[in-house]
Amino acid sequence: GNSVTQMEGPVTLSEEAFLTINCTYTATGYPSLFWYVQYPGEGLQLLLKATKADDKGSNKGFEATYRKETTSFHLEKGSVQVSDSAVYFCALRKDSGNTPLVFGKGTRLSVIA
Amino acid sequence: GAVVSQHPSRVICKSGTSVKIECRSLDFQATTMFWYRQFPKQSLMLMATSNEGSKATYEQGVEKDKFLINHASLTLSTLTVTSAHPEDSSFYICSASGGAGETQYFGPGTRLLVL
Numbered sequence: 184g185n186s187v188t189q190m191e192g193p194v195t196l197s198e199e200a201f202l203t204i205n206c207t208y209t210a211t212g213y214p215s216l217f218w219y220v221q222y223p224g225e226g227l228q229l230l231l232k233a234t235k236a237d238d239k240g241s242n243k244g245f246e247a248t249y250r251k252e253t254t255s256f257h258l259e260k261g262s263v264q265v266s267d268s269a270v271y272f273c274a275l276r277k278d279s280g281n282t283p284l285v286f287g288k289g290t291r292l293s294v295i296a
Numbered sequence: 297g298a299v300v301s302q303h304p305s306r307v308i309c310k311s312g313t314s315v316k317i318e319c320r321s322l323d324f325q326a327t328t329m330f331w332y333r334q335f336p337k338q339s340l341m342l343m344a345t346s347n348e349g350s351k352a353t354y355e356q357g358v359e360k361d362k363f364l365i366n367h368a369s370l371t372l373s374t375l376t377v378t379s380a381h382p383e384d385s386s387f388y389i390c391s392a393s394g395g396a397g398e399t400q401y402f403g404p405g406t407r408l409l410v411l
Contacts, residue, residue: 229400285328
């Protein structure tokens with residue numbers, strides 16, 4: 184079946200450090216890939232997405248590239264801020280029909296000043 | 297982006313009572329709504345998928361008689377936790393989609409605590 188594996192947290196970084204959160208997936212066909220962010224006490228917000236191989240999603244300084252050859256969608260940011268502290272979820276969705284998202288377990292990021 | 301609301305945001309109830317959670321799409325018609333459950337420091341687990349006007353499709357292991365889902369209109373779906381018990385305490389999140397391939401928008405979640 185479809186599944187998403189992302190790196191275990193928590194991840195603690197100093198402000199302005201480089202961030203990478205690894206995500207790999209298993210799926211048949213060509214799913215769409217997503218990163219969602221959940222700030223403390225809030226629901227999930229779409230951070231970025233990519234719908235086909237080699238697409239790069241980007242938003243708020245975050246980037247992720249859909250790598251079909253390595254079945255990966257790693258999240259990166261060049262310089263994190265304290266306000267980026269949150270839980271980040273990698274997810275996939277098969278676009279054949281109105282299908283639900285399949286989530287990874289989430290990675291908690293803490294950025295300290 | 298599109299807005300999805302949930303009500304209530306937080307509820308505390310006694311064991312054995314029923315609790316209804318509403319999920320509304322405020323500025324688009326949601327043909328499909330999904331209900332997820334999230335335990336502390338865990339990922340979201342899909343409970344069921346509901347399409348407007350038809351019965352919900354439940355994931356394996358989710359009791360349909362305990363978690364009643366109604367999707368009566370294109371902007372509203374409800375989840376009723378019947379005869380709630382402490383183990384039902386969790387964070388319940390809905391998401392709504394306007395159609396196949398459309399972005400899913402998430403509600404802010406409802407935290408349920410059963411005493």
